[in-house]
Amino acid sequence: MKKYHLMAPGPTPVPPSVLQAMAQPILHHRTPEFEAIFAEVRKDLRTLFQTNSDVLLLAASGTGGMEAAVVNLCSPGERVLAIAAGKFGERWGGICRAFGLDVVAQKAPYGHAVTPEALEETLRAHPGVRSIFCTHSETSTGVLMDIKGFAEVAHRHEALLVVDAVSSLAAAELLMDTWGLDVVVTGSQKGLMLPPGLALVGLGPRGWERAKEARLPKYYWNLLEERKIQAKNQVLYTPAVSLVVGLREALRLLLAEGLTNVIRRHDRLARATRAGAEALGLELFAKATPSPAVTAICAPPGIDGEAIVAAYSQAHNITIAGGQGEMKGKIFRLAHLGYVGDFDILTGLAALEMILKGFGVPVDLGAALRAAEKVFADER
Amino acid sequence: MKKYHLMAPGPTPVPPSVLQAMAQPILHHRTPEFEAIFAEVRKDLRTLFQTNSDVLLLAASGTGGMEAAVVNLCSPGERVLAIAAGKFGERWGGICRAFGLDVVAQKAPYGHAVTPEALEETLRAHPGVRSIFCTHSETSTGVLMDIKGFAEVAHRHEALLVVDAVSSLAAAELLMDTWGLDVVVTGSQKGLMLPPGLALVGLGPRGWERAKEARLPKYYWNLLEERKIQAKNQVLYTPAVSLVVGLREALRLLLAEGLTNVIRRHDRLARATRAGAEALGLELFAKATPSPAVTAICAPPGIDGEAIVAAYSQAHNITIAGGQGEMKGKIFRLAHLGYVGDFDILTGLAALEMILKGFGVPVDLGAALRAAEKVFADER
Numbered sequence: 037m038k039k040y041h042l043m044a045p046g047p048t049p050v051p052p053s054v055l056q057a058m059a060q061p062i063l064h065h066r067t068p069e070f071e072a073i074f075a076e077v078r079k080d081l082r083t084l085f086q087t088n089s090d091v092l093l094l095a096a097s098g099t100g101g102m103e104a105a106v107v108n109l110c111s112p113g114e115r116v117l118a119i120a121a122g123k124f125g126e127r128w129g130g131i132c133r134a135f136g137l138d139v140v141a142q143k144a145p146y147g148h149a150v151t152p153e154a155l156e157e158t159l160r161a162h163p164g165v166r167s168i169f170c171t172h173s174e175t176s177t178g179v180l181m182d183i184k185g186f187a188e189v190a191h192r193h194e195a196l197l198v199v200d201a202v203s204s205l206a207a208a209e210l211l212m213d214t215w216g217l218d219v220v221v222t223g224s225q226k227g228l229m230l231p232p233g234l235a236l237v238g239l240g241p242r243g244w245e246r247a248k249e250a251r252l253p254k255y256y257w258n259l260l261e262e263r264k265i266q267a268k269n270q271v272l273y274t275p276a277v278s279l280v281v282g283l284r285e286a287l288r289l290l291l292a293e294g295l296t297n298v299i300r301r302h303d304r305l306a307r308a309t310r311a312g313a314e315a316l317g318l319e320l321f322a323k324a325t326p327s328p329a330v331t332a333i334c335a336p337p338g339i340d341g342e343a344i345v346a347a348y349s350q351a352h353n354i355t356i357a358g359g360q361g362e363m364k365g366k367i368f369r370l371a372h373l374g375y376v377g378d379f380d381i382l383t384g385l386a387a388l389e390m391i392l393k394g395f396g397v398p399v400d401l402g403a404a405l406r407a408a409e410k411v412f413a414d415e416r
Numbered sequence: 417m418k419k420y421h422l423m424a425p426g427p428t429p430v431p432p433s434v435l436q437a438m439a440q441p442i443l444h445h446r447t448p449e450f451e452a453i454f455a456e457v458r459k460d461l462r463t464l465f466q467t468n469s470d471v472l473l474l475a476a477s478g479t480g481g482m483e484a485a486v487v488n489l490c491s492p493g494e495r496v497l498a499i500a501a502g503k504f505g506e507r508w509g510g511i512c513r514a515f516g517l518d519v520v521a522q523k524a525p526y527g528h529a530v531t532p533e534a535l536e537e538t539l540r541a542h543p544g545v546r547s548i549f550c551t552h553s554e555t556s557t558g559v560l561m562d563i564k565g566f567a568e569v570a571h572r573h574e575a576l577l578v579v580d581a582v583s584s585l586a587a588a589e590l591l592m593d594t595w596g597l598d599v600v601v602t603g604s605q606k607g608l609m610l611p612p613g614l615a616l617v618g619l620g621p622r623g624w625e626r627a628k629e630a631r632l633p634k635y636y637w638n639l640l641e642e643r644k645i646q647a648k649n650q651v652l653y654t655p656a657v658s659l660v661v662g663l664r665e666a667l668r669l670l671l672a673e674g675l676t677n678v679i680r681r682h683d684r685l686a687r688a689t690r691a692g693a694e695a696l697g698l699e700l701f702a703k704a705t706p707s708p709a710v711t712a713i714c715a716p717p718g719i720d721g722e723a724i725v726a727a728y729s730q731a732h733n734i735t736i737a738g739g740q741g742e743m744k745g746k747i748f749r750l751a752h753l754g755y756v757g758d759f760d761i762l763t764g765l766a767a768l769e770m771i772l773k774g775f776g777v778p779v780d781l782g783a784a785l786r787a788a789e790k791v792f793a794d795e796r
Contacts, residue, residue: 042444047657050442058658059439062430062611064422064735095477095613096636097653103636134635225654231442233475233613233656253633255514256476256483273479274605276613276656277427278438355444 038353043384045175045203045330045357047225047232048374050282054229057285058278065277071269073284078266080287081236084205084295085220087212091238092262093283095276098202098223099127101235102169104257105198105219106131109167109243111251117142117158117165117195119150121181122174123360124200132169135252140165146177146363147332149324152185159193167196167246173204176360178332178369180208180325184215191216196242202226205236206290207302207329207373218243224279226329227302229286229374234279239263302328305372305381308411312385312404313370316392321367329373330357334366339395341368347391354387378412418733423764425555425583425710425737427605427612428754430662434609437665438658445657451649453664458646460667461616464585464675465600467592471618472642473663475656478582478603479507481615482549484637485578485599486511489547489623491631496547497522497538497575499530501561502554503740504580512549515632520545526557526743527712529704532565539573547576547626553584556740558712558749560588560705564595571596576622582606585616586670587682587709587753598623604659606709607682609666609754614659619643682708685752685761688791692765692784693750696772701747709753710737714746719775721748727771734767758792 042049063070081091094101106128110116116137118129121144132139140162144150150170159165168190172183183199190197196218201210205220206227212220217240224234237259239247247260262272290298306328310320313333321332335341342365345358357369370384385404393399422429443450461471474481486508490496496517498509501524512519520542524530530550539545548570552563563579570577576598581590585600586607592600597620604614619627619639627640642652670678686708690700693713701712715721722745725738737749750764765784773779 040441042442044444044446046654047442047444055439055441058611059435061420061435062422062427064424064427065612066424066737067729067735095475096480097475097655099653100475100480100636131635134638135633223654225657231438231656231658232445232654233659253515255511256480258514273477274426274603274612275477276611277605278611279613349447355447357446 041354041380041383043354043356043371043380045226045369045371045373046223048229048371049376050231051229051286051289051375053289054282054285058282060281063277063281065271065275070277073281074269077280077284077287078269080291083291084287085212085238086210086214087238087240089238089240090263090266091236092259092266093271093275093280094235094237095233095273096235097232098221098235101221101223101237102127102200103131104235104237104259105221106135107250107252107254107257108247108259109196109198109219109250110135110137111249112136113138114166115140115162115164117162117168119155119168119170119186121148121150121177121179122146122171123176124174124202125171128169128200147179147321147323149179149181152182152189155186156189159189159195165193165195167198169198171200172210173208173327173329175203175330176363178322178327178330180204180327183217187216196246203327203329203373206298208327209299212238212240224283227374228283229289230279230282233276234283302372304411304415305376305378306331308378308381308408309370309372309385311407311411312381315403315407316389316399330369330371332367332369335368336392336397339397341365343395344368344391347394348387351391352387354384356384381408421734421760421763423734423736423751423760425606425749425751425753428609428751429756430611431609431666431669431755433669434662434665438662440661443657443661445651445655450657453661454649457660457664457667458649460671463671464667465592465618466590466594467618467620469618469620470643470646471616472639472646473651473655473660474615474617475613475653476615477612478601478615481601481603481617482507482580483511484615484617484639485601486515487630487632487634487637488627488639489576489578489599489630490515490517491629492516493518494546495520495542495544496549497542497545499535499548499550499566501528501530501557501559502526502551503556504554504582505551508549508580527559527701527703529559529561532562532569535566536569539569539575545573545575547578549578551580552590553588553707553709555583555710556743558702558707558710560584560707563597567596576626583707583709583753586678588707589679592618592620604663607754608663609669610659610662613656614663682752684791684795685756685758686711688758688761688788689750689752689765691787691791692761695783695787696769696779710749710751712747712749715748716772716777719777721745723775724748724771727774728767731771732767734764736764761788
């Protein structure tokens, strides 16, 4: 018997009470019981997104929510800007190009962040950008980007800011209304501690205004229609009932802990993970602000990152993530996202120590654990 | 304590073993365990669809699967035909029009079926139709349509046939390859006995050929890309892991019963429901072949169909369905779809007897039950 541990940046572990809520006999969506759950979920999602606007639920992966944002804001041929410093930022560009938009790409090397200053410069050089698509926590590189800064720049140029918050919501601070984020997209299987299958899309007033004039074709993703129905605690097409029921329980857990505490916990877990990795002499991949959701670590010289991922799985029954695209083999990624506590971090670091030792890397066993414990102890 | 009974045509009741499978700690999708489950699901789905072609899974409602079919088969401005004899047939037209297609509408009054002969005539009058979209079991009216006949007509006119089998798959006979159905779409929350959130799309060889030339914009619904990845037991975007795990168990249940027996059971439950309704002097709404998934019954003169639906809910804690659109108030619908047995039918009919009596309709209590039992007894 080897206990299974899930330490990948999504899907993340689902709390037992959420699993149990979803295992109840299924409810029909056109019942007062479901409508009461939906109303509670809608209210709590506004708290989570820190917004007074509607947050809509769609039966889809997070990528579906991203596509929904694009087709509800844009018109054919329109100029947009896609910020890409990793695989998920590149996905924005891919979606926009698939729908025939004129995409200005704002890149930074993997491991780095695009800065608001760089965005400002690009917008000056490329006038007429109507929407800017960005990533808050770039899951592929473990970098957190300055979406508050992006929003200020965007609005100076009369562009809307659309944020992929898939791996940042309920992990990093995100103040949708205060920061003026026009659209925020997330998925269920990250900080929300649910199985995958729900996309959540919050639109602010400027987002809704733009949606009225956007002419890209849409049906399943018609957010204006969806908004009318969800205001009545129903959904345009059959909702993912069991995930909504699970979401109610997950939101209760998050709000009982308190949003500030949730974000503090993620920061603390992330700092402990980074301290542990650095205590082993490993290099962090993030050269900019690291994400509180996932830590990307460079594989030691001469060792294949994929071999580390495989060793986690085969020797320890732990799922972590490797590098994507050209980062494959060069990095491995330990997540600390969602239903995660101190001892999960110690587990992940202990496995890392033993794996590196197995690969012949000189390791002071316990060094990473000591460093992580020090972070934890200092906070008490 | 009033036990809850779900008798609506989707979501349908989920078997306990499926709920339990989905309540296990979540698996990561990039693990050998998940890939083995996915491979088993893919194999069993071919049996269920009666096809040698790939059946793809998408995180979406059934409507998302319908949109995926449209955007993967069609090019802007192309002429298509949408068969509509109910709300779900009309949805095909709605999707096609949203994507700028030239839609020929082939209608029949609610409660009636479009016949292959009528289709033949329309295709002669409107040449150049490249795809035909139809509904197998029209959930809103309780009518089953002759998709085998549609396929023959479609192919004589060199058009593809796309079938909404959302409420027919695993309830009515459907032989995708033998009948030459080019695309078959379904959802998880009907005959598959799962919560909503998965769309399933099967494409035959002509469908895949057409997909290569289709120029409607797509990203999340890119089935050619999806097919490449799913052949490796992975999914393009994070799959709805828990629903896939549940689907494995649901498919095991269905195939253990045997597809022929599953279809026979639905036919028998449907006949018992109709016999029960008719024994109470009620009129069936379907004037053509009735669906084995759901029975639409006309409300007795002077009684609001919505009041019957409300009485089921309030007096008996049973969810049934009312009429949609202009059928609202005129009909009510009892489903017998998915995880349903003889005694569920008797429960639904007993409630109906008591409800009608409560509304002052002269009812011979037990008459519907007697008629249904007779159907059941005659089969033993």
